[in-house]
Amino acid sequence: MTPVLIVLNAGSSSLKFQVFDVLDGAEPRLVWKGLYEGLGETAHFLVKDTGGSVLGEMTWSSDDRFGHEEALMHLVSWLSQFREERKPMAIGHRVVHGGAAFSSPVLVDESVLQSLEALVPLAPLHQPHNLEPIRIVRRRLPGMPQVACFDTAFHQSQSDIATMFALPRDMRERGVRRYGFHGLSYDYIASVLKHYDPHLAKGRVIVAHLGNGASLCALKAGVSVATTMGFSALDGLPMGTRCGAVDAGVIFYMLREMKLTPEEAERMLYTKSGLLGVSGISNDMRVLRSKAASEVDARRAIDLFVYRILREIGSLMAALGGIDGLVFTGGIGENDVATRAEVIAGLAWVGLALDEAANRAGGPRISAGSGPTAWVIPTNEELVIARQTRSVLGATQARLAS
Numbered sequence: 163m164t165p166v167l168i169v170l171n172a173g174s175s176s177l178k179f180q181v182f183d184v185l186d187g188a189e190p191r192l193v194w195k196g197l198y199e200g201l202g203e204t205a206h207f208l209v210k211d212t213g214g215s216v217l218g219e220m221t222w223s224s225d226d227r228f229g230h231e232e233a234l235m236h237l238v239s240w241l242s243q244f245r246e247e248r249k250p251m252a253i254g255h256r257v258v259h260g261g262a263a264f265s266s267p268v269l270v271d272e273s274v275l276q277s278l279e280a281l282v283p284l285a286p287l288h289q290p291h292n293l294e295p296i297r298i299v300r301r302r303l304p305g306m307p308q309v310a311c312f313d314t315a316f317h318q319s320q321s322d323i324a325t326m327f328a329l330p331r332d333m334r335e336r337g338v339r340r341y342g343f344h345g346l347s348y349d350y351i352a353s354v355l356k357h358y359d360p361h362l363a364k365g366r367v368i369v370a371h372l373g374n375g376a377s378l379c380a381l382k383a384g385v386s387v388a389t390t391m392g393f394s395a396l397d398g399l400p401m402g403t404r405c406g407a408v409d410a411g412v413i414f415y416m417l418r419e420m421k422l423t424p425e426e427a428e429r430m431l432y433t434k435s436g437l438l439g440v441s442g443i444s445n446d447m448r449v450l451r452s453k454a455a456s457e458v459d460a461r462r463a464i465d466l467f468v469y470r471i472l473r474e475i476g477s478l479m480a481a482l483g484g485i486d487g488l489v490f491t492g493g494i495g496e497n498d499v500a501t502r503a504e505v506i507a508g509l510a511w512v513g514l515a516l517d518e519a520a521n522r523a524g525g526p527r528i529s530a531g532s533g534p535t536a537w538v539i540p541t542n543e544e545l546v547i548a549r550q551t552r553s554v555l556g557a558t559q560a561r562l563a564s
């Protein structure tokens with residue numbers, strides 16, 4: 163019987179999962195990949211094998227009240243049909259915020275869980291949903307080892323200066339500092355750079371993780387030296403519905419002059435801004451691209467997104483002392499040919515030149531000429547979670563055995 167790891171990435175209305183075989187010494191190997199979406203409403207379950215064949219599919223109506231807990235229990239029961247072949251040995255979770263206390267993945271117990279719950283205000287869009295399945299599993303499958311893998315941990319390599327705000331010193335002692343996010347994605351990209359170009363793995367690389375959440379990371383020899391997100395996943399680039407960096411004075415204006423409550427202000431910045439807020443149309447780049455020729459506000463939202471990416475790339479280049487390579491990843495970075503072309507066009511001054519045919523074909527290398535190179539590399543946060551979960555379990559077992 164093969165031991166398997168279950169990797170969970172829980173969103174507000176979805177639960178994505180992947181199941182990995184873990185054989186001694188080898189890289190975790192994906193076997194099944196699926197998701198529950200529309201949780202709490204009309205829920206839908208779909209699971210496929212690595213060849214893309216559908217292994218299971220189901221829909222529940224809103225009368226069924228099928229939420230996160232039901233989805234997790236359904237997954238456990240779905241997996242049990244394979245119990246002769248595969249035995250779940252642990253669950254690895256994406257947890258967006260690890261705060262100052264967690265600089266590496268950790269086996270979850272009650273005190274870890276309480277520390278992670280204290281970080282909910284720093285990542286209100288993500289953290290509650292990341293922690294909910296951990297609580298459910300602790301209640302329903304009490305013996306199951308669970309490992310929390312953090313979006314923040316990869317950035318712990320940054321210098322003190324790179325993580326500071328120019329606020330009074332005691333604010334830092336309270337944990338008010340830049341943490342950075344999308345670290346599971348950057349960890350994956352850093353781990354595969356050598357397969358694309360050994361020079362890049364040792365060089366100065368900017369990774370653009372452009373999805374519904376978006377950030378950039380400056381890698382020096384594969385290590386994070388700076389990133390655009392900060393204390394929360396709100397800072398830096400404009401995103402699908404998040405504003406990215408705004409002057410803090412805007413928030414005082416919202417509270418004092420517009421008389422918004424802190425909750426209303428937070429909702430505006432997290433869920434009504436970014437591509438959605440500027441366009442008034444959609445947070446989805448596919449929709450904006452389809453309307454960009456006819457609707458001026460769709461075009462403006464895209465132009466602002468690209469302009470802010472270019473400005474932030476300039477800032478990260480300063481932190482790196484130059485640039486050898488630029489990597490696009492995430493839903494927009496991997497799929498949107500036009501965004502990649504527009505960003506590279508804005509970087510002609512650093513010697514980047516687009517290979518149009520390669521860009522249309524999706525890469526991997528999409529630059530021409532002898533200057534810095536540009537790449538499209540699909541990310542794989544789940545594989546990093548599987549790697550980290552296995553390594554935490556291995557270390558725990560070794561500790562218990564000694």
Ligand SMILES: Nc1ncnc2c1ncn2[C@@H]1O[C@H](COP(=O)(O)OP(=O)(O)O)[C@@H](O)[C@H]1O
Pocket residue numbers: 372373374375402445446447448492493494497498
């Ligand atoms: N074919 C595509 N062309 C352009 N943009 C796309 C395409 N597919 C997905 N996207 C964009 O990617 C976003 C989702 O990115 P993803 O990285 O999956 O998001 P999340 O942050 O939820 O993990 C969508 O909102 C959309 O803007």
Ligand SMILES: CC(=O)OP(=O)(O)O
Pocket residue numbers: 258288313343344373374375376395
């Ligand atoms: C941290 C973050 O923004 O995550 P996502 O892109 O999944 O929303």
Ligand SMILES: [Mg+2]
Pocket residue numbers: 373374375
């Ligand atoms: Mg994501």
